[in-house]
């Protein structure tokens with residue numbers, strides 16, 4: 201095993217970065233290997249409630265793998281992921297799915313909306329999957345579509361809306377279930393810069409109001425500028441740049 205950059209973790213408790221509401225999600229010493237490729241090599245990470253953390257770094261450095269391990273989508277080979285007092289890394293597939301449905305929201309580069317459903321039905325889908333009735337789920341989803349300024353396209357299907365509108369619908373969908381953590385992997389990657397900035401404004405505002413934490417994978421510094429803190433992943437290790445800067 202390679203030595204881990206623990207600088208960030210060593211300072212995070214005392215500085216209480218972000219809302220100060222305490223660590224919500226934490227990873228320690230994550231290792232993940234695909235064949236002969238080392239995707240994560242002892243990565244540490246932590247995020248507080250209400251905090252927006254940008255995960256940056258070169259292509260292939262392990263950013264998405266880190267996000268997938270944090271979200272319980274991919275189990276790490278070793279290391280731990282702790283959400284509140286639960287060990288995500290030792291949960292069964294079914295437990296991890298339940299956690300993702302109940303507590304996490306997801307936004308990806310290409311919204312990944314279900315093409316057969318309307319924008320409203322898409323935004324309501326996580327709540328439906330979590331057991332809400334159609335009426336309640338759609339009422340909750342409509343509120344978020346209004347908030348994301350795409351209520352007017354709620355009866356359209358994803359193929360009938362622009363990329364920016366589709367991405368806003370995807371964000372509404374991620375937020376509608378009142379997630380405690382939103383995982384956003386290059387959420388503005390497919391958008392022009394104006395749309396990208398508006399999407400980031402809406403995402404971060406909404407997250408701050410609901411005290412959701414946002415793990416934001418991006419390679420764009422103008423997107424990372426919306427975060428409270430930046431973590432750089434390089435060669436499968438994560439370094440907290442804000443903490444490092446503060447320590448100088």
Ligand SMILES: Nc1ncnc2c1ncn2[C@@H]1O[C@H](COP(=O)(O)OP(=O)(O)OP(=O)(O)O)[C@@H](O)[C@H]1O
Nearest residue numbers: 234237238239257258259260261262263264265266
């Ligand atoms: N499912 C997989 N199977 C095989 N190799 C994988 C898989 N997922 C990731 N990798 C490899 O692991 C390494 C890290 O990938 P990852 O997608 O986490 O990087 P990234 O920093 O998100 O890259 P990018 O910025 O290009 O999206 C890469 O070398 C990648 O090819």
